[in-house]
Amino acid sequence: MRLRRHSAIDDERFHDECGVFGVFGHPEAANMTYLGLHGLQHRGQESAGIAAADGKRIHTHRVLGLVQDNFSAETIAALPGDRAIGHVRYSTAGGSGLSCAQPITVRSARGWLSLAHNGNLPDAEDIRLRLEEEGSIFQTTTDSEVIVHLIARSQGESLTDRIIDALSQVEGAYSLLFLAMDQLVAVRDPYGFRPLCLGRLGNARVVASESTAFDLIEATFERDVAPGEMVVIDARGVRSFFPFPPRPRRMCIFEHIYFARPDSVIDGLPVIDVRRRLGERLADEQPADADVVIAVPDSGTPAALGYANRLHIPFALGLIRSHYVGRTFIEPRQSIRHFGVKLKLNPVRAVLRGRRVAVIDDSIVRGTTSMKIVRMLRDAGAAAVHLRISSPPPPGPGDYGIDTPTREELIASQQSIEAVRDFVRCDTLGYLSLEGAHAAAGGTLSDKQFCDACFSGDYPVAVRRTSRSDPPACGCGDMNGGRDAPDERNQEARR
C-alpha cells in the first residue's frame, strides 16, 4: 500500500503558466485579489500569493497550493488596504516551494515595493552574478528578483523611472505588476508574449492575465494592455506610457491552444472559437473513419465538438470525469493498471462497445496517459480507436515561459508520428499541423502574429543560453530551478 500523487493527466500536459492580478482603489482589495486569482487558478497551482498596501506598509502572504485551500478569512483580514496584487504560479520542480512564490516584497530606504511576474528573462542569471559580485544578497532564485535589485540600484528619481531603467536592462517575456505605497504599475513586454488586460470594478481599477479573473468579481473588461505598454494607476487615475523600443507583436499561440481558459478572450479573440476551429481544421487535415467522436474531458471537449460537427459524426460522452479527484490516493500493493488515469476518467461501455471511436485530446506529452486512455477505451469494447490531437507535434521545448518535460520525455519531438502511434497503440494518430494552428487563430505561419518558438525554434529574442542542455526551468521567471534558495525549507514549514 502506498500513496500516489495523482495529478497524472495534468502533469503530462504542457505546463500552465503563471497568472497575475491587481486592483487599485477597492476597500476589499485583498479579498478581490483572492477571488481574481481563483479565476486564474488554471494558470498555476503550485503556489499563490497576495500583497496588499495600506497607508503604512505592504503586507504579503504567500502559500503553496491552491488559492482557495490555503488562504483563510484570517489571512485575508491580515492584508488590509485598498490596493493589492496577486500571483499564481506553476513550476516544474516539486521542491521549488515557497521560496519561488510571488509577489516578492521588499522594503528599502526608498520604501516598500512588491512585484508579480508572468514570463521569463533568459539573461537574468548573468545580471544576477554581476550584482552578487558587487555585494547584493538575493533572497530567491527567481529571475524576477533581478528586476527588484535593478530597481533598488537605479538612481532614477521616481518609481516609474526606476522601473523603466531596470526593464531596459533585460530582454524577455513579461507581464509585470508592481505595487508601491501609492501606485500600481502594470507592464507588458514589447512583444506581447503573455496576455494582460484592464478592467473596472465600480471606482476601482483591475488588471489581470485573463478576463476570467474579472467575471467572478463582476468587474467589467475594458481593454487589453498593449505590447510594450506601461500602465500607471494611482490617485490621479490611469496613465499610459510606451517607454520601450517597439517590437513585432508575438502573442504565444499556446495561450490559445492550451493555457487560457476557453471562456477567455485574449487580444480580442475568443478562445472557445479558436479551439472549435482547431477541431474543425483537425477534421479537415486528419479525418477519421469513426462511428462516434468523444473527447478527453474537459480540455479536449471544445475541439471534439468542432471535429464531430465538421465530419457529421455524433459526439457522445465516452469518458466520464470524476468530480472527486484530489491529489493523492492510497494505492494497493497489488498494483492496478493505469490507476492514475482511472481515478479521473471512466469509460462508458454503452457508448463505446462495438463502435469505431475518434477520441480528441489537446496534446500528447509523455504519451503514457494517451496510451492508458486508448487501452481503457479498447477494454470497454471500442472496435477501433483513432486518436486526434488538436495541436501540432512539439519538436522541442520552448524558451518563453512554457514549461515542458525534459527533452527525453517529449516523445513526439524525437520520434516520428508513427513511433508515437506504436507507443500509444491507437489504430490511427493524427496531429494538427502548425499551419492549421495558426489558421485557427486567424493568422498564418508566415505573418508571425503568434510566437510558436517552442515548436518551431524560431525565437524572436536572442537567447544567450544555447550552451545549456536544459530548457528554462520555469515559465514564470525561475532562471535557475536547480539552485536552491537559502531559506526555502524555512518557509515550507507551513506544509
Added chain:
Amino acid sequence: MRLRRHSAIDDERFHDECGVFGVFGHPEAANMTYLGLHGLQHRGQESAGIAAADGKRIHTHRVLGLVQDNFSAETIAALPGDRAIGHVRYSTAGGSGLSCAQPITVRSARGWLSLAHNGNLPDAEDIRLRLEEEGSIFQTTTDSEVIVHLIARSQGESLTDRIIDALSQVEGAYSLLFLAMDQLVAVRDPYGFRPLCLGRLGNARVVASESTAFDLIEATFERDVAPGEMVVIDARGVRSFFPFPPRPRRMCIFEHIYFARPDSVIDGLPVIDVRRRLGERLADEQPADADVVIAVPDSGTPAALGYANRLHIPFALGLIRSHYVGRTFIEPRQSIRHFGVKLKLNPVRAVLRGRRVAVIDDSIVRGTTSMKIVRMLRDAGAAAVHLRISSPPPPGPGDYGIDTPTREELIASQQSIEAVRDFVRCDTLGYLSLEGAHAAAGGTLSDKQFCDACFSGDYPVAVRRTSRSDPPACGCGDMNGGRDAPDERNQEARR
C-alpha cells in the same frame, strides 16, 4: 468578509443517496473498499466508513467528508483482514455528524457484526421505542441500528437466521451489507428499491450499489442482486436465498434520472442511454425555438446532447465548470450577486451573445440556482433563454430514501409551472412528463416497473408516518435526524 460554504448547485439538487461496498477474500480488502467507495462517492459526501475483519476482530474507521480526503494510508493499514464493507452517506442536517455514519459495528456475546445500509425503514422508530423500554441502549439515531438490535435479540441459531428474523420485522427500502467474522451477507429488499450488484475480483467477491465501484479496481461485473435476494459469501463460496415473501419490482426511477452515475448500468439498463432518451423525449414534448443548446454541466450534459440531436440544433459549451471549487470561499462584505453559482460556472460570451439559448438541466429544486443561471446567461448576451428540465416536476417529497428540501422549498410542487417560470425568469420553461420519464427508462406509467412515489405519492409500502409533517429526514436510514446522538460531539472532535 465572511466564509461561505459553496456546494450551492449540488445542495439544490435532490440529494443523493448512500452507497455500499463489500469485498470478501482479498488480501487488501480495506484498500479495495476505499477505492470502491471512491467510485460511489457521488451517492454521498457527508460521511464515509470502512469496517474490516481479520481473524480476531472487526476494525472500523468512519470519517466526515469525502473518502479520499479523510482516509490516510495509516488508517487503511489499521484495517487489516481480507474482508471488508464500506459506506458513503448523504444526509440532510449538517449536524448529524459521525454519529450517523456507517458501518455500524458491535461486539456482543455472539461475536462481531458490522452493517452498512442504503435505504429507509419507516417503522424503525416504533420498534426502537419498544426496545428501549426493555432496557436496550442505542448508540445512534439511525434506523439502521434497529436492525442490529433486532439481530442481537434474535434467538436464531445462525447469523443468517438472525438476519432473516430481524428483517422480517421491518418494512422498507434496503440494500444491506453485513460483515461478520467469517461471512459477508448482502440483502436487497423485496421491492428492489435500491440497486445492488455482484462482481468478481480475481478470487475475491465484491458487491456494490453501482458497477462504477468495480471499474477502478478492475473487478468484473457479474450480475445484479435480485429484489428479495440474500447473498451469503464465505469460505464455501457464494450462496443465494430468497427468504422473504415476493413483492412487485419497484426500482426507484430517480436512480436513473439523477442519482446514479451516467457510466453505471442498473438492472441491465445503461444509465447514459436513459439520460440521452430523457433529452430526446424532452425535445419531443418541449421543443424550443433556439439557436444553440447548452447544458448545465456536468449533470445536464447527457440529456442536452439528446435534446440538441433530436431537434438538429447545435450543442455548444455555454457554461464552463471550474475544476477548482472547494467547499468554502471567503466572500467580500460588498456582496457579489449569485456568488455561489459564479464560483462553479462561468458563461462563455462568444457562444451566447445574440443567440436564443436552450439550456438543459436535470432538475429544479429550490429554483434559486436556475434563476441565477438564467440571469448569468442573459448578462452574457443571450437573446432568449429557454429552460428545459429532463425530469418531471416534483409534486412532493418522497418517502423511500430520497432526501429533498422541505415541502415549502419545493417550488415546483406547490406552484404552477408558470409560477416557476416567473420566479426563474426564463422565456419559456418545460419539464419532462412523468410518462416521458418512464418511457425513457423503458417502462410505462401503468406497468409500475419503477417506483415514482416521491413524485406520484403512490407508495408501495404502507407508510405509518402519515401524521408527521416532515418527510423521513435521511434517505439512508436516519429515522430521526432531529434527535441528537449521545456521543456525536465526541467524534466530531476530528473536524
Added chain:
Amino acid sequence: MRLRRHSAIDDERFHDECGVFGVFGHPEAANMTYLGLHGLQHRGQESAGIAAADGKRIHTHRVLGLVQDNFSAETIAALPGDRAIGHVRYSTAGGSGLSCAQPITVRSARGWLSLAHNGNLPDAEDIRLRLEEEGSIFQTTTDSEVIVHLIARSQGESLTDRIIDALSQVEGAYSLLFLAMDQLVAVRDPYGFRPLCLGRLGNARVVASESTAFDLIEATFERDVAPGEMVVIDARGVRSFFPFPPRPRRMCIFEHIYFARPDSVIDGLPVIDVRRRLGERLADEQPADADVVIAVPDSGTPAALGYANRLHIPFALGLIRSHYVGRTFIEPRQSIRHFGVKLKLNPVRAVLRGRRVAVIDDSIVRGTTSMKIVRMLRDAGAAAVHLRISSPPPPGPGDYGIDTPTREELIASQQSIEAVRDFVRCDTLGYLSLEGAHAAAGGTLSDKQFCDACFSGDYPVAVRRTSRSDPPACGCGDMNGGRDAPDERNQEARR
C-alpha cells in the same frame, strides 16, 4: 534517527488513577469542569471528557491526551448548560483510546444519563456476559458501562432508585458521578477506597476526587463524601443517603504515597505532611552515611526534605528537572545512553562532585530509571550513591485501581532487595517498611484504616478473578483492556 516517546520516568512509576469532577448550578459549568480537571490532571493523562446538561440534552466531548491541549474554546462553548461532570483517565494499554474515555453518555427512553467513574469493579465482566446473552449491546469495554446497562434495565422508579439497584449488584472500588437532566448524583463505595470531596462555588455545588480541583476555580472545600454515601444535588439542594450496608473504612494508602497531589488534603489528612513523615520514617529505618541529600524531582522532594531534616544532612538540588520536556524526541541513530532520563533530569556537578549522596525517590518500578539516575550521579562525580525509597517494596500488583507494570517487570516484587541493588548499581538501597508507611499516614498495619492490598495481598473484597493471570488492566474501570471496543478507531480519527 528515530522518534522516541519520553514519558520515561512517569511511565515507570505506578500509574496514576482517574479523577472525577462535577458542578451543579453554575452558568459556565463546562468551563469550570475544564479547569477542575486541570487540577486533577496528575490522576490521568491518557484521556479526558466533559458532559454538560442544558434543559434539552447532554452534550459530551471526550479527547485523548491532556485537558488543556485538547479542549478548545469552541468545544467548551459547544457544551452549554449549568451542570456538568468531567473525567481524566489513565490506562495501561496505549491502544485503549477514546473508546474507554469517560464520561459515558447514553440516551434511552427514560432520558439522558452520563457517568464518570474512578475505581474498579472486579465482577463486571461476568455481569456483562450475562447482559449480552440477553441482547444488550455494549459500546465500550469498560466495566463502568456495566453500571449504565444495569441502570437501563432497572425497573426502579426514580433515577436514584435505579442507581441504588444497579450498584447493589456490583462490588468494588468506585467514586462515581452521575449527571441526568436535573440531577447530579455522587456516590463513594462503602469502603471509601478512592477519595471524593464536596465544595461550594458561590451558589453552585462542586464535587471532585481531590480538593486541588477546587483551588484554581476558587471553590471552597466543604467536606469529604463519606464511604458509602450517595449525595444527590438538584434544584432542591443537597441531600445525603447511605443506601448500602456499611463496610470498614479502607482508603487506599497509595493515594497518600504516590497518587494524590502534595497540596491535597484527603479525608482530613494533608498529603504533604504524610510525605514529609514518610521521609522522616525512612531516615529512621534506613539512614545513609551521606554528605548531601538530594531528591528525584519533583515527586521525591517532600520526602527528601523530611529525610534530610531528620538526619541533619544538607538538602541540595542535585538534579535539575527540565521545564521543556514534551512527549516525543528525535533521537540520533548513534544512540545516547539513558536518553529518556537525560531529557528530563540533568545532574549538577558542583553539588555532586566528590560527595556521598543520598538520593530519595518515591518508588522503584522497573528499576531502569533508577539505574540511569544512579549512573548519571556517578558520572557527575558522586563519591557514593545511597538510594532511598519512600514507599514499601511492592510484592505484587494490586487489584483496586492501581495499574502496575506486569508482574515480570516488578523487579522488587520478585527479587530480593539485594538483587534490586545489584541491578540499580547504587551503593546501598533502602525501602520504607509497610509499617512505616501506615505510621506516616497515622495508622498501623493492624488497624487497617488503609487498604494496602496491592502490596500485602490482603483484599477486603472477594475477588472472583483468581484464575486469571493478569491484574485488572485499568484502575479506572477497564475490566478488559485487551478486548478492543468496536468503534474505537473511529473516534481516534481525531488524532
Added chain:
Amino acid sequence: MRLRRHSAIDDERFHDECGVFGVFGHPEAANMTYLGLHGLQHRGQESAGIAAADGKRIHTHRVLGLVQDNFSAETIAALPGDRAIGHVRYSTAGGSGLSCAQPITVRSARGWLSLAHNGNLPDAEDIRLRLEEEGSIFQTTTDSEVIVHLIARSQGESLTDRIIDALSQVEGAYSLLFLAMDQLVAVRDPYGFRPLCLGRLGNARVVASESTAFDLIEATFERDVAPGEMVVIDARGVRSFFPFPPRPRRMCIFEHIYFARPDSVIDGLPVIDVRRRLGERLADEQPADADVVIAVPDSGTPAALGYANRLHIPFALGLIRSHYVGRTFIEPRQSIRHFGVKLKLNPVRAVLRGRRVAVIDDSIVRGTTSMKIVRMLRDAGAAAVHLRISSPPPPGPGDYGIDTPTREELIASQQSIEAVRDFVRCDTLGYLSLEGAHAAAGGTLSDKQFCDACFSGDYPVAVRRTSRSDPPACGCGDMNGGRDAPDERNQEARR
C-alpha cells in the same frame, strides 16, 4: 469565555536571551544541534532554527516556538551534512515572528553563509541605512543581518578575513557562530558579555552558549571561548585567533543571577553556587522573622535553600508548581482572580497556615505576579509574608542583550522599595544589594569583573543611541523591533 495566554510568571521576569549551538564533524549534525538547543531552551522560547551544511549547500529550517514542538523527524532528516549551527531566541514583540528568527542563511557569488548571534549591536541601524542607500536589500529587521551584508561587501580574501573586516566595523555584545561550506567560526566579543564554550563529542567539535547544551548529547566540556577570541573549526582542526583590540572582561552578571541554568558553569563559576550564595547574602542583608522559608519554584529555589540554611529556618514546599501548564487556557467569563498565577502555582495550606513565611524569588519585574503570590499565600493562611528577592532592584533597562519591559513597567526602578512593598502588599520586602550580587559571584562592585550596566547605567561601550527614548528592543540583535520585515506574514503561515 476567552482564551488567555499564560506564560504569566515567565513573562514578568527579565527576559531570557538567545542561545547558540554549533557542531562540526558529526554525521548527525542537525540532530545533535536539535538536542543541543533543547539544552539551551531556557535562553529563548520564541523561535528556533538550525542550518546544516553538506557538501553542496546549507539547508535551513526555522520555526516559531519551542524546539521540541516544532522540529519533526522529517525536518531534521531534511538537514543533511556533518556540520550545523542552531539558535534559540527570545524577543519582546509577539509580532516579530519568523522574520527575526535565526540562523540567517544567504547564498552569494562567494558561496553559502549562515549566522547565529547572541547579543546586541547598538550601531547597526546606522550602518543598515547607509547600505540600503547603496542598493542593498535587507530581508529582516535584525541587527544581525547587518553583519551578513558587511561580509558580503568585504573584499577580504578568505571568509575569516571578511568576518574580521565586518566585525571591526561594529561595537557591541556578540557571541557569534558562522557556518560556511567548510568551516565553523565562533567569535566572542572582546568584553565577553555573553558566554560561549567549546566541547568535544567523539571526533566532532561542539560550541554552545552554555555547557548544559553538551550534557544531553554526552559531549565533554573543554573550555570557555575567551573574550575577543575567534575560533575556526575545519578539516584542519581548531585554530584560535585574537584579531580585535583587547577590552576589559565584562561578563553580564545577570547570566549568573537569572539567565543561565543552575546546572551551568560559566567562565569557571558554577551557577548553582552563585545562586546559593545570593540566598546567603540575602539572608545576611535582609533577614526575616519567619517560621518557614519557601521558594517561588523553580527559579527561586536555589537562593531559598541558601537563605533558609543561613538563618536556620526550615525550608518547605509552600507552593506547588503544576507540571501541566501550557501556553493558553480557556478562562470563564466570570473572571478568576490571579488566574494566570494559579494555573502554575498552588499554595500548600498545611505548610502555610498560621506561619510567618519568608518567600524567596529571583526578581520582581512588573510586581503583579508578586502581588498575586503574596495574596495567595495570605489566603492560604500565612500569618505574615516576608518577600525576599535574590537580585538588586533594577534602576533601568540595560543595553546589552537584556530585554526588559518598558521603563514604566519597571516599578522597582521608579519607585522606592517602600512603594513596591505597598503595591505587592507583603509585610516586609528586601532586595539583595548590587554589592551583594557581585560578592556572590566572587567579584566586587569596583573590580568590574561583571557588567551590571542594566542596573547601574555604567556602560562599557559608547552607546550612540542616547537620543532614542526606547532601549534596544531585543537582546538578541533586533535593532528595530517596530519596523516590520517585508515577508514575515508569509512565513507565519506555518502557525
